[in-house]
Every structure is written in structure tokens, then in C-alpha cells.
Amino acid sequence: MAERNRFSFRFKISEFFLILLILISGTMLSFSSGGFVLNFKKIGFSVISSIEKGSSYVVNGVKSGFSAVKELRQLKKEYNELVVKLENYEQMQRSNADIRKENERLKEQLDFATSLVEKNIPAQIISRNLDNAYSYITIDKGSVHGIKKNMPVLAFQNGNKGLVGKIIQVGTFTSQVIPIYNIDNIVSARIQNSRDLGLVKGLGSQDQPLVLEYIRKRVVDELSFGDVIVTSGENNNYMKDIPIGTISKITVLDYNSSLKIELTPMIDFARLENVVVVNQVELNDRK
Amino acid sequence: MAKSYIISTLFLLGLVIIESSILSNISFFIVVPDLILIAVIYLSLLNGKTYGEISGFSSGFFLDLITGVPLGFNCIYRTIIGYLFGLFSESVIISGIIMPVLSVSIGTILKRVLVILISFLFPKINLYIYGFISQEFLFEFIINILLAPFIFKFLGFFKKSLSIKDPKDMIDNVK
Numbered sequence: 001m002a003e004r005n006r007f008s009f010r011f012k013i014s015e016f017f018l019i020l021l022i023l024i025s026g027t028m029l030s031f032s033s034g035g036f037v038l039n040f041k042k043i044g045f046s047v048i049s050s051i052e053k054g055s056s057y058v059v060n061g062v063k064s065g066f067s068a069v070k071e072l073r074q075l076k077k078e079y080n081e082l083v084v085k086l087e088n089y090e091q092m093q094r095s096n097a098d099i100r101k102e103n104e105r106l107k108e109q110l111d112f113a114t115s116l117v118e119k120n121i122p123a124q125i126i127s128r129n130l131d132n133a134y135s136y137i138t139i140d141k142g143s144v145h146g147i148k149k150n151m152p153v154l155a156f157q158n159g160n161k162g163l164v165g166k167i168i169q170v171g172t173f174t175s176q177v178i179p180i181y182n183i184d185n186i187v188s189a190r191i192q193n194s195r196d197l198g199l200v201k202g203l204g205s206q207d208q209p210l211v212l213e214y215i216r217k218r219v220v221d222e223l224s225f226g227d228v229i230v231t232s233g234e235n236n237n238y239m240k241d242i243p244i245g246t247i248s249k250i251t252v253l254d255y256n257s258s259l260k261i262e263l264t265p266m267i268d269f270a271r272l273e274n275v276v277v278v279n280q281v282e283l284n285d286r287k
Numbered sequence: 288m289a290k291s292y293i294i295s296t297l298f299l300l301g302l303v304i305i306e307s308s309i310l311s312n313i314s315f316f317i318v319v320p321d322l323i324l325i326a327v328i329y330l331s332l333l334n335g336k337t338y339g340e341i342s343g344f345s346s347g348f349f350l351d352l353i354t355g356v357p358l359g360f361n362c363i364y365r366t367i368i369g370y371l372f373g374l375f376s377e378s379v380i381i382s383g384i385i386m387p388v389l390s391v392s393i394g395t396i397l398k399r400v401l402v403i404l405i406s407f408l409f410p411k412i413n414l415y416i417y418g419f420i421s422q423e424f425l426f427e428f429i430i431n432i433l434l435a436p437f438i439f440k441f442l443g444f445f446k447k448s449l450s451i452k453d454p455k456d457m458i459d460n461v462k
Contacts, residue, residue: 014337014370021344021366028351029359029409044352048300052308052353059309128311129354130319131423133402133414136355138307168355176355183415204415205423207317 046142046171049127053140053174056126119279121145125272126174135182135204137165139275142173147277152238153177155267155275162266163187163231163242164275175277179269180244181206188235189244192228194219198261200229200244206269210245212261220259223250229263239280291451292341295330298442298449299346302326307353318423320430321395323350325387325438327365328372328394332381334451336373343369357412364401368394382443384436391435395428 123139141147153164165185169176178185181202189200189212198214212229227247233240245263253260302322310319323346331339347361354361372390380386399419406416417423442449 014335014340014373017337018340018366018370021340022363025344025347025359025362025366027359029357029363029405029412048303048349048353051300052304055304056308125312127307127353130306130311130321130350131427133416134354134356135415138353178355184413 042169042171045169045176046173049138049171049174049176052138053126056140119146121147121277121279123175123275123277125275135179135202135206136168137177137179137272137275139175139177139277140173141277142171142175144172146279147175148279150237152242152278152280153275154242154278155272157267157272160266161243163238163244164267164269164272166237167277177275179206180210180265181208181269187238187244188232189229190232191215191219191223191247192230192241192243194222197232197234198258200263206265209248209262210265212247212263213258215259215261217252217257217259220250220252223247223259223261225250228266239278288451291334291449292338294445294448295338295342296345298445299323299326299342300349303346303349303353316426316430318427318430320434321398321427322434322438324365324368324394324398325391325431325435326442327369328390329381329387329439329442330449331369331372332376332379332390333446333449334373335376336370338451339369339371339373339376340366341369343367356414360405360412360414363405364398367401368397371397381439387435387439388432392428392432395431399424 121141123141123145125137126140127138129135129137139153147167147170149167149170151167153166155162155164163180165177165179165182167175168178179202180187180200181204183202183204185202187200188197190197191212196215196219198212201211201213203209203211215223225247229244229247231238231240231242231244243266245265247261248264249262251260251262306319306322310316310322327339327343327346330342343365344362347363347365350356350361350365351358372394379390381390396419403416403418406412406414
């Protein structure tokens with residue numbers, strides 16, 4: 001009898017809570033792609049990320065306060081230089097206006113039409129993934145600034161334009177971006193020179209290369225390291241010809257009819273601070 | 288008791304904000320130190336398994352909302368970690384350096400085991416799960432155990448507010 005008592009398990013309130021909380025968590029996890037939970041998550045995301053945005057502003061405010069004095073001195077120096085440059089530009093602008101008018105006339109004659117008008121929404125990164133389990137970037141612009149789900153996100157770094165990712169979640173004042181290195185993000189892409197079509201996938205970490213798949217083996221001789229990979233524009237998520245990365249490694253697999261190509265992203269995500277969300281508005285197609 | 292739950296929830300929410308908006312932007316961190324895990328372990332050891340699992344669940348819920356991880360992912364394993372550490376609330380002394388370091392190192396390993404197990408049980412969750420032999424895990428493990436004594440000490444200043452036990456009944460976990 002005493003032996004049985006020693007191994008008996010008493011079901012207490014804590015065990016009841018444990019099972020209940022695991023069941024709630026498991027149900028949420030199972031249905032996290034369903035409508036109900038997604039909406040709920042959106043509300044929660046809006047609330048908490050707004051607090052996050054506030055704290056980010058405070059931290060940035062303190063940081064910028066310290067650097068303001070240094071910047072002021074630098075700005076004065078730059079101002080003097082710019083005054084001189086401005087005079088030169090004013091002269092150039094006069095001749096540019098003539099060239100622009102001539103260009104417009106020529107475009108009309110050639111029947112060119114603008115098919116897309118892009119409205120850029122600049123944004124600042126306020127937070128990133130905590131571990132590499134799920135890569136994301138949170139930016140300080142939300143639905144009130146005109147951000148919508150699936151909008152492409154670009155960045156300019158060292159004079160180069162590059163694809164960052166796309167919007168996956170929109171809060172009121174903040175949004176979440178799924179970067180191109182996320183394991184879930186697949187981008188339809190082309191090799192800029194040969195125009196071969198493939199898919200670019202992330203490996204889940206910004207330290208790992210991107211992978212370009214479904215490029216036929218027979219084009220291997222046409223490829224070289226440093227070739228630029230751009231978006232194909234074939235899905236509606238991204239505009240055409242946005243640079244994604246450059247070829248860093250080409251592997252020919254015996255068991256596969258396609259090449260395995262590794263890419264170095266055009267954007268150095270570790271140094272990324274500001275991005276541009278692009279709102280594509282279709283205006284008029286070819287006349 | 289309710290006051291303690293509210294204070295600890297606010298503490299955890301604050302840590303979530305610190306992790307996501309400040310620490311995540313420091314490029315030195317390959318993986319952001321899991322301050323929330325350390326706090327949950329502290330609260331579990333201080334107040335027992337019921338408190339631990341509720342703290343684990345609420346901290347996981349905040350994390351799930353703010354990160355892109357499917358809702359429930361952090362909740363599950365943090366609830367279990369809170370419960371398991373709560374089992375030892377009456378037998379572990381949480382002051383000093385050795386116990387915080389030991390408990391957080393076990394907690395970090397346990398977290399990785401549970402994350403791998405969850406990704407196995409829910410195969411549709413498409414996450415980048417790193418194993419034990421990885422740069423990320425090694426970094427997380429070291430940074431967590433280095434920070435553990437400091438976080439424990441910091442939370443120790445608020446022990447009276449965070450504890451649900453009558454100070455008279457406490458043997459070791461108060462000072």
C-alpha cells in the first residue's frame with residue numbers, strides 16, 4: 001500500500017493549468033494560419049509594436065541628441081561646399097530643362113507610356129528577429145501611412161538599389177517585413193544577362209547566402225561569378241528588375257537537372273537601417 | 288497575489304520590448320540574449336509551478352505577437368519551462384552566482400530541446416531551427432549564462448513585489 005502511495009500522482013491546479021495552457025497554445029499554433037487567430041494576432045501586433053515604436057523613438061532620440069552637436073559642425077562645413085555646388089547646378093539645370101523637353105517630345109513620338117507609378121514610403125527599422133527561428137524586420141510605418149500587405153520593400157545602400165523583402169503584417173503604426181533571407185520567402189527571379197528564370201530562396205539567416213534554383217544545367221557556361229540576379233516581375237509582389245543579389249557559387253549536381261546557385265544579397269542586412277516601401281499604383285498601360 | 292502577477296507581467300512585457308526594440312538592433316548579437324527566459328526561470332523558482340507556467344505562457348504570448356512566429360509557438364515551450372522550473376521552487380536557492388548560471392544553462396538547453404520537438408510535432412511551421420552544434424546556440428548559451436546572475440540580482444531587488452509567498456514562510460529565496 002505504502003509502495004503504491006509513493007508513486008501516485010496527485011492532480012493539482014498547477015497540472016490542470018499546465019494542460020490547459022498547452023492546449024490553448026497548441027490550438028493557437030495549429031490554427032495560426034486561420035482567419036480568426038490572424039486577426040487577433042494583428043490587433044496584438046498593433047498594440048505591442050506601437051509600444052515598441054515608442055521605446056525605439058526614445059532610444060533614438062537620446063542617441064541622436066548626443067550626435068547632434070557633431071553633426072551640426074559637419075553640416076556647417078557641408079553647407080559652405082553646397083552653396084558653391086548649387087551655383088554650378090543652377091547653370092546645369094537650365095540646359096537640363098531643354099533636354100527634358102526634348103526627351104518628352106521624343107517619347108511621345110515613340111509611343112512610350114508609363115505603366116506603373118510608384119509611390120515610395122520611406123521607413124526606419126525599429127526591430128529585428130530575436131533569434132534566427134523566424135526572420136523578420138519591423139518598420140515604423142503602418143496602415144495610417146498607406147502601407148498594405150505584400151508591398152515590396154527596397155533599400156539603397158552604397159549607391160545600389162536592392163530588394164529587402166515584402167510586407168507580411170500591417171499594424172496601425174508599424175509593419176512587419178519578411179526579408180528575402182527568410183526561409184518562407186520565395187522570389188521569382190531572372191539572371192540579368194541571360195534572362196534565365198528561377199526562384200530565389202532564403203536559408204533563414206542573414207549570414208547565409210540566398211539560393212537560386214531551377215536554372216538549367218546547360219546555361220552553366222554563360223554564367224559567371226558576380227552576375228546580377230533581378231526580380232522577374234512575374235508575380236505581382238515585386239516590380240521587374242530589382243537587383244536581389246550576385247552569384248557567389250555555382251554547384252552542378254549530378255542527380256539534379258538544375259544548377260544550385262548561391263547568391264550574395266545586394267543589401268548588407270546587418271547594416272540596414274532605412275528601407276523604402278513601394279506602393280505600386282497601376283495607372284495606364286500602353287496607349 | 289494578483290498584484291504580483293500584474294507586476295511580473297509588466298516586467299515580462301518590458302523585457303520583450305527591450306529585447307525586440309533595443310537588443311535586436313545591436314549587430315554584435317548573433318542571437319539576442321533571452322532575458323525573458325531568464326526572468327521566467329527566476330519567477331518559477333521564486334513562486335512555484337503554477338506561477339511559472341502562467342509567466343511562461345504570458346511571456347510567450349507577448350513574443351508571439353511581436354515576432355513573426357506562429358501564435359502559440361513561444362507559448363508552448365515557455366509554459367513547459369515555467370512549470371518544470373517551478374517544481375524546484377522549494378529546493379533551489381536562487382541567490383548567488385552558481386544557481387542562476389546552472390538553472391539558466393539547463394533552461395537554455397531545455398528551450399532548444401523543446402523547440403526542436405515542437406518543430407517535429409508541428410511540421411507545417413516553417414522555421415529555421417538550429418541544433419545544438421551551431422554558432423547560434425553556442426552564442427545564446429554563453430550570453431544567457433553570463434547575464435543570468437545580473438538579471439537574477441536585478442529581479443531580486445523587486446522580490447517583495449514579485450513574490451506571492453508570505454515573507455515569513457520563505458526559507459532561502461528571500462533576503
